[in-house]
Amino acid sequence: MNSHVQLPPVEAAIIDLKARFGTAALTGESIRDLHARDESHHHGQRPDVVVYPKTTQEVADLVAIATRHQVPVVAFGAGSGLEGGAIPVAGGISVDLSGLDAIFEIRADDMIARVGAGVRRLDLNTALRDTGLFFPVDPGANASIGGMVSTGASGTNAVRFGVMRENVLGLTVVTAGGRIVRTGSLARKSSSGYDLTRLFVGAEGTLGVVTEVILRLHPIPEARSAHAGFATLAGAVNAVTDIKRAGLSIGRVELLDQPLVEVVNRHGEMRLEPLPTLFFEFHGATDDIRSLSGTVGEIVAANGGTELTWTAPGSETQTLWTTRRDCLAWAKAERQGAHSWPSDVCVPISRLADVILETREDVAGSDIPAYIVGHVGDGNFHCVFMLRDNEEAEVADYADRIVMRALAAGGTASGEHGVGLGKRKFLITEHGADAVALMHQLKAALDPLGIFNPGKILPDPAPSDLINTPGRTD
Numbered sequence: 064m065n066s067h068v069q070l071p072p073v074e075a076a077i078i079d080l081k082a083r084f085g086t087a088a089l090t091g092e093s094i095r096d097l098h099a100r101d102e103s104h105h106h107g108q109r110p111d112v113v114v115y116p117k118t119t120q121e122v123a124d125l126v127a128i129a130t131r132h133q134v135p136v137v138a139f140g141a142g143s144g145l146e147g148g149a150i151p152v153a154g155g156i157s158v159d160l161s162g163l164d165a166i167f168e169i170r171a172d173d174m175i176a177r178v179g180a181g182v183r184r185l186d187l188n189t190a191l192r193d194t195g196l197f198f199p200v201d202p203g204a205n206a207s208i209g210g211m212v213s214t215g216a217s218g219t220n221a222v223r224f225g226v227m228r229e230n231v232l233g234l235t236v237v238t239a240g241g242r243i244v245r246t247g248s249l250a251r252k253s254s255s256g257y258d259l260t261r262l263f264v265g266a267e268g269t270l271g272v273v274t275e276v277i278l279r280l281h282p283i284p285e286a287r288s289a290h291a292g293f294a295t296l297a298g299a300v301n302a303v304t305d306i307k308r309a310g311l312s313i314g315r316v317e318l319l320d321q322p323l324v325e326v327v328n329r330h331g332e333m334r335l336e337p338l339p340t341l342f343f344e345f346h347g348a349t350d351d352i353r354s355l356s357g358t359v360g361e362i363v364a365a366n367g368g369t370e371l372t373w374t375a376p377g378s379e380t381q382t383l384w385t386t387r388r389d390c391l392a393w394a395k396a397e398r399q400g401a402h403s404w405p406s407d408v409c410v411p412i413s414r415l416a417d418v419i420l421e422t423r424e425d426v427a428g429s430d431i432p433a434y435i436v437g438h439v440g441d442g443n444f445h446c447v448f449m450l451r452d453n454e455e456a457e458v459a460d461y462a463d464r465i466v467m468r469a470l471a472a473g474g475t476a477s478g479e480h481g482v483g484l485g486k487r488k489f490l491i492t493e494h495g496a497d498a499v500a501l502m503h504q505l506k507a508a509l510d511p512l513g514i515f516n517p518g519k520i521l522p523d524p525a526p527s528d529l530i531n532t533p534g535r536t537d
């Protein structure tokens with residue numbers, strides 16, 4: 064029961080939160096501003112209060128208070144999301160998970176780590192340095208592990224090591240009413256019961272707050288890196304498709320289109336032929352890499368590519384991968400007052416070249432700079448627009464067309480950034496009304512009051528006629 068019946072629910076909740084969390088429950092404007100937005104193009108919205116819990120039990124207490132007063136609970140990891148997932152569009156409580164930053168266990172023999180949701184991925188890899196192991200999922204930002212779980216993140220390493228779904232073995236989640244649920248186990252696989260772990264991976268905080276994560280670790284591979292330019296964008300993409308079809312295992316393969324390579328040449332340390340370019344990483348012992356890269360080199364040449372240019376181990380190789388990381392920031396800096404809008408789609412690899420080329424053709428007529436970059440080994444690419452505020456409507460049209468193109472090719476509206484705010488409108492087109500109705504049913508079962516991150520993922524309003532379909536007898 065609400066004990067502050069005369070107050071609006073959120074104000075009553077703030078009183079209870081301050082009583083429970085003291086100075087870890089904050090209502091100052093600057094702290095609310097910090098939690099009003101993420102790194103996306105979506106407009107911010109302040110939460111009413113920001114709370115910094117330190118333990119799973121504290122998150123459970125917070126959710127119990129939110130439940131009592133029926134106010135929204137929006138998890139905030141590192142705020143690096145690109146689809147507005149952490150924006151509290153209905154106000155309420157922003158739960159900043161940064162205090163859950165303990166690395167509880169590193170079980171090197173089992174190649175497993177158990178960490179708090181607030182641990183940043185780079186900090187985890189620093190802690191793992193002496194074990195010979197690493198956690199491979201690498202979104203460009205130094206995201207929190209809980210945020211990466213919740214967006215189903217991936218990155219340049221996914222083509223070899225998989226995405227979050229493949230690298231999360233178990234979770235601790237605070238669910239409706241403050242109930243603490245543990246999913247999964249320390250085993251590397253399981254066929255026991257419904258797979259609750261994967262239900263929460265990619266749920267963007269709409270089903271509960273993740274507080275602990277059991278992760279798969281991998282041995283740090285021996286690696287060599289190289290790059291190759293291509294006469295055409297189609298050649299670069301087709302080379303990747305051919306490499307995949309040949310069953311060759313690549314550590315990483317990343318595409319930069321020609322405009323982005325020109326940006327690199329203007330700002331970075333690397334000097335590249337101004338051509339669509341692939342960055343490669345090969346894994347294995349020296350002989351294995353020699354044989355693998357020989358075959359890859361032949362495929363590259365057959366698709367109009369240059370010879371592979373190898374980078375020396377150490378700083379030159381590091382420069383190649385920091386160039387990949389930083390090139391879009393350089394492109395943004397070239398246009399005064401610009402911010403970026405990265406589209407993110409994933410298609411079957413056989414359709415990748417078509418979809419990328421159609422996208423390039425579509426944006427060619429615009430004055431807004433747009434760059435294509437991608438984890439193309441997975442069929443995942445981004446067309447990143449550097450736009451000014453008055454150009455949002457134009458970019459929204461391009462971005463929508465990119466998604467529709469990907470869906471028509473049998474792909475998905477989001478390969479790795481999630482649905483958040485911007486992609487909700489595509490959910491029914493992608494999954495069908497019946498599947499979306501089932502998602503609404505799951506949401507209603509796990510979050511009956513609708514307090515976990517309202518306004519995200521699921522289209523609004525719910526297709527209520529379909530929600531009732533499975534139980535109908537008429």
Ligand SMILES: Cc1cc2nc3c(=O)[nH]c(=O)nc-3n(C[C@H](O)[C@H](O)[C@H](O)COP(=O)(O)OP(=O)(O)OC[C@H]3O[C@@H](n4cnc5c(N)ncnc54)[C@H](O)[C@@H]3O)c2cc1C
Pocket residue numbers: 101102137138139140141142143144145147148149160180201202203204205206207208209210211212213214215216217218219267268269271272273274479480516519
């Ligand atoms: C420069 C740059 C490059 C990027 N490159 C990539 C890339 O290559 N691949 C990729 O996948 N992403 C990429 N991203 C996007 C971003 O880093 C990922 O989406 C990341 O997983 C978000 O983590 P976060 O901790 O910042 O989460 P936030 O932005 O804080 O939150 C993201 C979503 O998860 C929810 N959430 C956060 N923590 C929890 C929790 N503990 N429990 C429940 N829900 C939670 C939030 O409510 C929100 O819905 C990039 C971002 C930037 C800025």
